[in-house]
Amino acid sequence: MIMKAALIPLLLLKLSSRGGSGGGRRRLPPGPSRLPVIGSLHHFLFVRSPLAHRAMADLARRHGAPPLLYLRLGEVGLAVASSPAAAREVMRAHDAAFASRPWIPSMRPAMERGAVGLVFVPYGALWRQLRRVSVLELLSARRVRSWPPGRAVNVGVRLAALTADVTMRAVVDDRFDRREEFLRAIEEGSRLVTGFSLGDLFPSSRLVRFFSGTAGRVMDLHRKMFELMDCAIRQHEERRAAMASTPDGAVKEEDEDILGVLLRIHREGGLEVPPTMDIVKSLILDLFSGGSDTSASTLEWAMSELMRNPGAMEKAQAEVRSKLQGKPSVTEDDLHHLKYLKLVIKETLRLHPVLPLLLPRECTEDRKVMGYDVPQGTVVLVNAWAISRDSGYWDDADAFKPERFEDGKIDFKGTDFEFIPFGAGRRMCPGMTFAQGIMELVLASLLYHFEWKLPAGMEPNELDMTEKMGMAVRRKNDLCLRAVVRVPVPTPP
Template sequence: MLISCYLLLALLPLVLLIFLRPRLQQRLRNEAPPLRLPPGPWRLPVIGSLHHLIMNPLKHRVLADLARRCDAPVMYLRLGELDVVVVSSPDAAREVMKTHDVTFASRALNATARATAAHGLGLVMTPYGERWRQLRKVCVVELLSTKRVRSFRPIREDETAQLVADIAAACPPGGEPVNITQRLAKPIADSSFRAMMGERFKYRDEFLESLSQMVKIGAGFNVGDMFPSSRLMCAISGTVRKSRAFHRKIYQLIDYAIDQHGERKAAGGAAAAADADMIDVLLRIQKEDSLDYSSLSIGTIKAVILDLFAAGSETTSTTISWAIAELMRNPSVMQKVQEEVRHAVQDKSRVSEDDLVNFHYLKLVIKETLRLHPAAPLLIPRECQEPCQILGYDVPKGTYVFVNAWAIGRDPKYWDEPEAFKPERFEGVAFDYTGTDFRYIPFGAGRRICPGAAFSLANIELILATLIFHFDWKFPAGVMPGDVDLTEEMGVTVRPKRDLYMHASVRVPLPAREPLI
């Protein structure tokens, strides 16, 4: 009898569960209806969808392939502890960056990004809100306005002339081919630094290397970022520690840039003081502490400088590298753009920014380059601030959202022969860089659209036109147009994996010029 009582007591919880389970399930359904998450690939316990991504560092390609296989313009992934939604169609991108723009206006700060946030956040990563609005106003009105971008014209023309002189000196008749990829990086970096600090930066090469290493760490889907609650995973990946180290190094170098800027101003007297650069503007705003702008900390100023340099330098050199690679791979397009540039500038010895308005086909070439090779193919991830829906699918609060601009720009539903390089496709079409047509969003769209597009495009147009005007380009012996390697590599941007080597013969000699600053 006693044994029966103990057995009954032991079975009682199971009996209650059997009888009460239907009621509990009904109550849960009434209180929280099940989410209709977007479709996605099959998942494993604990790691979720990570196994689909680990073998290929080019995540934009992997995610585009997964979305295509799942027939999912809005795709759900579970990456470790993170909910992730990937958008791969213009309609879905419109909902993220227009219909629900405020909901998705904050950046997704992973563990690696949060580890460096204490030093200060610039416009790119600052969460949406009043602070972000202040920083955007500083950038759009004070630093990157049309008037200020135009004021940097002498710098752009000067550095472009130096690039032409360097290539001409490195390519004597019958000599070795020149590494055009490497030749582009330094003058473009110098142009950005001169716009920011008034002169070339003494530690330019060290800065470029540190920035490249830091962004490589942050650009991947790191284990520590996928399991932010696990100290063990964060320790194993080491990305947080490495990112902090490179971030400290970069901020130290920016300190050197600010000091070098101050020394130049002190040595130059009234003339240097009257020549305002971007650091001048930021320090003035900090000193004035006006009602229009809340006070800027020195950490925020450094973060803004870092944003401006990364956006204005690396994206520019990468886009020009892709454009030259595509032109060499498509000789008929190269011939057409050469004829346009040389006809428009036939009575001059160099290209000036006044000539750019006459280069219609060149602008189509740049648009097509950015369609096929957007510098940030997944843009910058956003974080959902409130539960909402995209194309009828639920997106929970806290979800990371990636917009695959690379996949959208190659979608055969919207682009004829999407893999072909055809600048003519933009002829007579109202595509621009303002993000109003979500089939074409190389600079993003909505509140978080890149404010530095005009700054970057001014360099891209001038340098590309100048290289086409002054030189005839030929492949090394035995290399054919179809041999041009378009393999990608993750870096500060997605750039060509292999440098492009070309023979450059001078078609129009550059006139004598004054020494650079």
Template sequence: MEPPTFSNILPLIFCIFLILLLKKLKTPKTSITILLPPSPWKLPIIGNIHHLLGGHPHRKLRDLSNKYGPLLHLQLGEINQIIITSSELACKVMKTHDINFASRPEFLATKILCYNSSDITFSPYGKYWSQLRKICTVELLSTKRVESFGFIRKEEGDNLVDKIRMVGGSTVNLTEMFLSLTYSTVSRAAFGKECSQQKKFLIAMKEAFKLLSGFSIVDFYPSLGFIGDLMGLRARLERVHEHLDEILEEIFEEHRAKNLRGDGIGEDIVDVLLRLANHGELDVSLTTDNIKAVIFDLFLAGTDTSSDTLDWAMSELIKHPKIMQKVQLEVRNAFKEGENMEKGEVNKLPYLNNVIKETLRLHPVGPLLVPRLCRETIELEGYTIPAGSRIVINAWAIMREPTYWVDSEIFRPERFEEVEFDFKGTKFEYIPFGGGRRVCPGITFAITGIEYWLSQLLFHFDWKLPGGKRPEELDMKEIFGLTVSRKNDLLLLATPHK
């Protein structure tokens, strides 16, 4: 979904203008002034909203930061938004002052869809969130648990290879295949094989993703709660939430019945969460709604994100045939040396890992990290950051900053042979998964799958563009939504490797 144009929201802005003008006239003026970070010019009532219209926000914010500096203040309606566009400032937010910026602002969509924002991503900082984080790292997404899903990765990878072989030389729509692959993998990890509602749930999730994508003016005017009703957004969100909730309740009932019968083979993620909730193993009790919120989060963070990364990785490899040949040689030699990938995992493929790192540097699927909330007023670089401000870190801009990266706009996996970076956000020049307390807990789950499936595609097939197109002719246009995806599907020709 593209952000709306000014003409699309003009009538709504006019209504808001009149209402806020009346409120302002009734509010007594104060003489207190604070030194906020630099800001572009503002309009009455809407502030800087007009600066974000009609383009991709991560690019627009990079352009504004180039002009006004890496610490930028935007007035978005009633909201103070602070934009961070340097690794030094990102370090101060996610390390030095991490606890002050560890909470989340409230959004209408996540409040409704995520059971009052009780999921991992959007729940406010505190004891409940800390408990969820512990559950994720120790139980749901630990290295041991991710390894236990190896048979799922392998079966889904084999299915992908078989589908491509069946096409028989025709054009392959990898974008569609990757999306199906990641949805199926997360579904099986979460629900197991016996879920009769799985397909219905995925259809509902896709509708939820649409509502979460793009720009929502509702969240810029939290004091005017009626805007969500006026726009019909609240009603749409509640309809989707009710549908998802009904399906999840049926899924949970199936699991409860299966567990009572004792006929389950292994634990899926729903089983783990029900066990933890029912046996009092937690410091904070989990309700059924809390568990549903966690499941919703797994799909939110684990499907489109991984499929888009696969999409961008294959796109870059097609555009750079020599890099493609080098990584294929590594993968195929690994097979010859006895790495048969029977467990749905790959080992000792450093160049492939560097390809993935470079893909995430140039194409982070979440270019603007999930906003953080400033809990207490703080001074940063001599400027005041008021309590309640929303902090947005432009990871996309930081990972393309020429000061940190030589040939920053060029796809060059070899750069990761020169400098050691991991995915955990410990070096703030490279933060595709964020950093600090709010770093993504699903890194191992995501990278293990992406690495394995890419190795399968590169081992079994040789790839080229259809219609005799040259690599440099591949369209790399993007579209901004819940993630940053290819604007047009990736269509390739696959030739089985002999």
């Protein structure tokens, strides 16, 4: 999550940089040969996968598997960390120097107008403030417990709809009149961010930017999304005023949704860097886009892996049903007892990190990483997917084995660099608790209330696990399963 968290470097071709040429006496990290103008782009014609994280891992293997790989993509200087040691140097030893995000050229006009939320705000006082507000006020464990997501009854599309509903309720209230229009705008934003724009590879060329046209589409969408946020804020304030006029009075802080919290903070002021209304809107969009698609994708991969591994499915369901002992539904309090279910989610995140290259970082000053020079302005990616499948750190790395986490020695809290699905360091995902709560409650409900069967005639090892890129790395093909009710699903009163 938010795990954003939010907008993502799903194609390396979406990154901006002011990286140097690597000339002089610099000792750049090893990498493939480069041609004039296009740099290393031609090497992507020969990789085995069109998916960015797999292509990066393939290129690293072809060039001696260095822990840090250097590429030039047009004008963009790019360093890719593919080992726990390199990730530790980027996200711990030199964390402050790599704590800012690169601004995608096609999105820069919108960002320069103040449309910067937590994801892309430069490292500094405003980022520290937004991070503190997000962790303590918006995404704390107490506030997550106040947003029960209800029950899930299907997979794939239904999981996406469920997590969107949960996030909508938590962020802007599910009574928002233009809800469907808002969701369509978020989806369109995902397509723009993850699509290819030649202008992002050659940001200094006005001609290339003109013909790519992406910046204009981004600005149009930016205006549309901010207009929708204005509508949400008006409706929110109208409801707040109406409730204040009732005998019960104003809404209590613990009952506020995230938009309510941010508007209260905006009204009260008193912060070191007062957040503008544009920052409030951008932060809401960050939280929504990062909090729904990523959780849905992880849940779909978890169900896919359980269907491919009947022994793990049997063990997970036995635990859930044993601990709940016929209760009508799963609650947040039940999750503390579901140890194996937590291991299933960890193993899913290891095999299928939804942001396999995490979010991009930008080197703000010349640094030496793993003995190599990383020039100021270089975009740095951490290939969490390659690290979490490295056979040098994981036994039987490509197999689904939740039991590997039973000893509790490795966790995803950002201190074990061989397992970093939420990142690490200053820019670690602030929504980890939010995502974890949603995923555990939904998966427990799926396993408790239903028996799941593959389509007739399909064997577990025949289940297609091909990936596709989007806001998160999802299944390419729908996960279609037959659901049989085992424990009756409670009906509303």
